[in-house]
């Protein structure tokens with residue numbers, strides 16, 4: 001099967017592909033309400049002669065799994081999520097319209113990530129109809145619950161040992177990049193304590209808020225160092241740290257007291273060359289170097305996500321790039337960008353390669369005007385077909 005045959009087939013069936021995406025977009029699927037869209041996709045796959053199944057932590061929130069085994073060999077997985085951000089309270093545009101304006105299709109989830117889901121589904125259906133038989137297995141795994149952390153979705157599937165593959169394409173929007181490197185996120189809660197005393201009494205000591213104030217200044221100075229040393233700029237992102245919330249005393253109820261407790265919350269993005277452990281050690285060093293802080297605070301890690309890292313020269317990554325260049329005839333790189341949550345979890349669960357590689361436009365992500373360019377969507381159907389047709393050789 002050569003590229004011309006793939007391209008001609010998709011061109012001849014482009015109305016079907018566009019209508020399918022519009023149908024997906026018209027089924028509302030905010031996180032927690034994924035069942036209707038999952039059933040619609042399953043019925044489409046059954047029509048094509050597949051046998052999709054649901055894997056559920058909650059019966060109303062399916063994860064859709066579809067296995068296409070053509071022979072013994074490697075497994076290629078297409079992984080995406082079916083849930084979308086809830087629409088705004090009074091959106092300027094009907095979030096479930098799926099309307100076409102010019103060369104774009106508009107709806108909530110067009111970029112994140114129903115265009116990617118639809119591109120993988122259509123690619124598998126079209127390959128089958130063209131008579132392609134994988135010398136191995138092509139799996140499709142579409143999860144619920146991605147936007148809220150994946151407990152009912154990817155994490156449930158991983159707990160069952162599902163979604164293992166030799167190579168996985170996560171169809172999240174990736175624009176001009178095959179995303180092989182992302183930053184991780186850590187959330188800290190730091191609590192300062194001191195004596196509390198009457199505001200009318202002068203004591204020659206620091207209260208908890210004064211200590212926290214010094215810590216906040218130190219964190220801001222530390223962020224400047226990160227900006228200079230470990231921030232890669234633009235779409236490459238990198239390390240940063242910020243104080244995102246603070247609370248002192250008894251929330252205004254005892255305004256005549258020096259506060260005996262003060263808590264700040266800190267968000268840290270860590271990047272290549274760093275680990276969760278090194279980031280925490282550095283933060284403690286920053287705080288301990290401030291006079292009077294050492295030993296006067298507790299630091300708690302509330303949350304730490306891992307980074308996604310892959311070799312940009314991996315042959316499968318290079319094959320993604322080659323397929324894209326053939327279809328789009330425009331440059332693409334293996335590199336960094338912010339990225340979604342499921343891919344990182346899947347990559348770490350099985351030490352699996354899971355680049356983000358899919359249609360969508362970052363600038364309209366999460367906006368009223370979310371859209372996907374039609375040609376980009378159709379191009380990714382061809383790209384996935386071309387990649388899959390070469391993968392088992």
Ligand SMILES: [Zn+2]
Nearest residue numbers: 112113172340
């Ligand atoms: Zn997403």
